[in-house]
Amino acid sequence: MTQAARPSAPLHGELARLLPLLPVLDAVGQTRHVTAAAELLGVPQPTVSRALARAAGVVGAELVRKEGRGIRLTPAAEQLLPAVRTALEELQRGLDALHERAHQARGLVRLSFQMTFGESAVPVFVSGFRADHPDVRFELIQGSRQHCLDTLADGRVDLAIVSPRPEPTRDLDSATLYVQGVRLAVPAGHRLAGRASVRLAEVADEPFVALERGFGMRSILDRLGRDAGFRPDIAFSGQDSRTLLGLVSAGLGVALVPPSSAGHGAVYGSTRHGEALGWAELALEDEGAFREIGLVWPRIVGEPPQVRLFREHVLALDAGLLADAFGR
Numbered sequence: 001m002t003q004a005a006r007p008s009a010p011l012h013g014e015l016a017r018l019l020p021l022l023p024v025l026d027a028v029g030q031t032r033h034v035t036a037a038a039e040l041l042g043v044p045q046p047t048v049s050r051a052l053a054r055a056a057g058v059v060g061a062e063l064v065r066k067e068g069r070g071i072r073l074t075p076a077a078e079q080l081l082p083a084v085r086t087a088l089e090e091l092q093r094g095l096d097a098l099h100e101r102a103h104q105a106r107g108l109v110r111l112s113f114q115m116t117f118g119e120s121a122v123p124v125f126v127s128g129f130r131a132d133h134p135d136v137r138f139e140l141i142q143g144s145r146q147h148c149l150d151t152l153a154d155g156r157v158d159l160a161i162v163s164p165r166p167e168p169t170r171d172l173d174s175a176t177l178y179v180q181g182v183r184l185a186v187p188a189g190h191r192l193a194g195r196a197s198v199r200l201a202e203v204a205d206e207p208f209v210a211l212e213r214g215f216g217m218r219s220i221l222d223r224l225g226r227d228a229g230f231r232p233d234i235a236f237s238g239q240d241s242r243t244l245l246g247l248v249s250a251g252l253g254v255a256l257v258p259p260s261s262a263g264h265g266a267v268y269g270s271t272r273h274g275e276a277l278g279w280a281e282l283a284l285e286d287e288g289a290f291r292e293i294g295l296v297w298p299r300i301v302g303e304p305p306q307v308r309l310f311r312e313h314v315l316a317l318d319a320g321l322l323a324d325a326f327g328r
Helices: 013-031 034-041 045-059 075-101 121-132 145-153 216-228 241-249 305-315 319-326
Strands: 064-067 070-073 107-114 136-143 159-162 172-181 183-187 207-211 233-238 255-257 267-272 275-284 290-298
Touching: 013 034, 013 045, 013 070, 013 075, 034 045, 070 075, 107 121, 107 145, 107 305, 121 136, 121 305, 121 319, 136 145, 145 159, 145 290, 159 305, 172 305, 172 319, 183 241, 207 216, 207 241, 207 255, 216 255, 216 290, 233 241, 241 255, 241 275, 290 305
Parallel strands: 107 136, 107 159, 207 233
Antiparallel strands: 064 070, 159 290, 172 290, 183 255, 183 275, 267 275
């Protein structure tokens, strides 16, 4: 005769009272600040203060003390918080396993990205993710680096892919996806077109075509120009890198660009109306002639599971695949 499994004992009263307060304790542990914890949780500051007082009553020990305009965690809190984090992570893993087993990754992921990432990188990321999660839909927004970060700060998107990568803040987190060398594009008949590499100062007296301010490549050009001791003379500015390359091809200036697919020193273009049009992309010898491409997301509690899964998918991609997606 098989003995029936005995039901688990009910939760200890102290633990049952503490469980609803775990997200607050974890947020305070992450931010070390009541106001920041409230913003992270999306609740009023008094709600966090009351939850801390209730938690202190449950555990029978003071958890925070006022210190100046902020707080300081007590030794009791420092001892308790790692267990709180572990408990929440275990619960999240259980929910993840449940969702994955039931194929419940669905809903909407809102992603903003700079225009240069739309041709290859974003399609690679989205198609790879949807192979495992076909019910997830995507809303894609393109624009300048600043526009992408603004849409993220305003809550209009869940994630952004930008360059340069911003440093993490109290409100935003970020991770590096790829570090990519940038190149100097010159007309095919330019005096430097046959070179494998150059220094930016060698074209200090020439007109530049550049993206408008607010675009990542423009900020890199401005920085490299300062480092080289000159201010680039911007003859033409626009919002699309392909248009800039067309202007370079027509001999209207030089430009700082991300790499095309054929490699350093390659000549691109065509012949129209009997005139050869094209450009060459040259490696830059200047220190700092690269762009750091990053994924950025808000620090929030209750991140939608499809957003978290897509973020984890992108961050786990192989370095070689990322290099192919962004361009070597």
